[in-house]
Amino acid sequence: MFGIGQGAAAPVVALTARELGGSVAAAGVVVALLGLGQVLGDLPAGRIVARLGERNAVLLGSAVGLVGVALSLVAPSVAVLGVGVGLFGVASAVWGLARQSYVVDAVPAEMRARALSAMAGLSRLGFLLGPFLGAAVVHVVGTRGGFLVQLVAVVASGALMAALPRLEHGPDAGGRGRPAVSLTTVVTSHQRVLRTLGAGALLMGAARASRTAVLPLWADHIGLDAVTTSVLFGIGAAVDVALSYPAGRFMDRRGRRGVAVSSLLVFAAAHVALPLAGTAVTLGVVAVVMGIGNGLSNGLIMTLGADAAPAEGRAEFLGAWRLCHDLGMLAGPAVVALVSAAAALAAATLAMGALAAVGAGVMARWVPRRPPAP
Known part of the structure; x- marks a missing residue:
């Protein structure tokens, strides 16, 4: 679900920047802010998961992602669009680390690689399907329809992750994570x-x-x-x-x-x-x-x-x-x-x-x- 949201939004970020009057170079910078936000979020994500546990970290990441997508959806300027895209990058970092940490705890070590590869493959599949679903919505509501699909996907994926059972070990054990290193x-x-x-x-x-x-x-x-x-x-x-x-x-x-x-x-x-x-x-x-x-x-x-x-x-x-x-x-x-x-x-x-x-x-x-x- 999260991958579908990413795939639906990916083709429309640069197009939205251009519609808002940005140059080709400015549109490229806005697209790059997604990766920059993810890099800036990687280290804080580790501390967040350690303190809050995987499920709570996903809820926080989903909330940040929702703010970012909402800003992108209603952005009146290229600058606001850039802030929204960057915030979603930060949310992606928290999301990615939390679900990886959960799978590492939940799956036996001898099945770790196939579990993580399957999860990565499903994410890629979502990213592959997202543009097609986004294209149908864009046809109805315009370019920002891709962000609308992303908004729904972030809510749905956060709810699915939050519904997973607590583990008996790891950061989620007892509902409270360890002190951050x-x-x-x-x-x-x-x-x-x-x-x-x-x-x-x-x-x-x-x-x-x-x-x-x-x-x-x-x-x-x-x-x-x-x-x-x-x-x-x-x-x-x-x-x-x-x-x-x-x-x-x-x-x-x-x-x-x-x-x-x-x-x-x-x-x-x-x-x-x-x-x-x-x-x-x-x-x-x-x-x-x-x-x-x-x-x-x-x-x-x-x-x-x-x-x-x-x-x-x-x-x-x-x-x-x-x-x-x-x-x-x-x-x-x-x-x-x-x-x-x-x-x-x-x-x-x-x-x-x-x-x-x-x-x-x-x-x-x-x-x-x-x-x-x-």
Whole structure:
């Protein structure tokens, strides 16, 4: 449900900014505020989950998200729209950490990867379906209909999460979380993990996010229209969703390293091959390959974080861990923009391919060979 809301709103954020009189650059900044809000919310999210428990944290996140979506829905200016989008980014950070923490507590360790991968896959499925549902509402009420779908989805998803039973252990036990551990303590105690595996998570985030930038830009470069581009992107997204659960099952049975390394190598190959795509068919092949890389990595970062997290201060650690990945999500499109401006789009895709290959090396070095013991 939460993914449906995100997917319904995603196509209309930039369009709403343009309708309010913003330039193309201003619309791009508004879109980027969603990711910035998520990065800014990652660390506080850990403290919130530790203090309030997962279910109460979701209720708080849903309330913040509702304020953000409501502001976007009625925004009279680009500035107000930007505030609304940023607030929803913060809410997404709290939401994501709370549901991850709940699943880690609720599911046996030997099923952790497939559970988290399935959850990530369902979120991607919602994001895939959201634009279609949003398009129907937009047709009736106008561009901001996507925000209306998002508003309903935030309420529904918050209610579903709040209806889950309390667990006998973890932050929700007894209805009260543990005292929050300071950020300094978390970073100091676990700096080796954050410096090594965290670097791999950052490079994974960069490879994932650059995909959403380079595919549409290359499609425009070779003269494809928006409809064809959307279809190709949708095909890749369908492959992405289909691979989520099988990848999680493989991680539970064979360990995390194989999936971590192979997904980044697939990303590297797809980015290197992209400049060779000169037709819709060849670009479609690249989109499918990128979808395979993304599908293999669904739930991977959450699983690695859960494996590495300590029993005490887990929520705070997961907040810092998510920050590593989300900084990569911000950095990926930024690298594409900077290298494209300095050289060419083809050079940017090759640079991202190189970074993905480096990420594969980091994962091969630091991800344990076998799954953790239950």
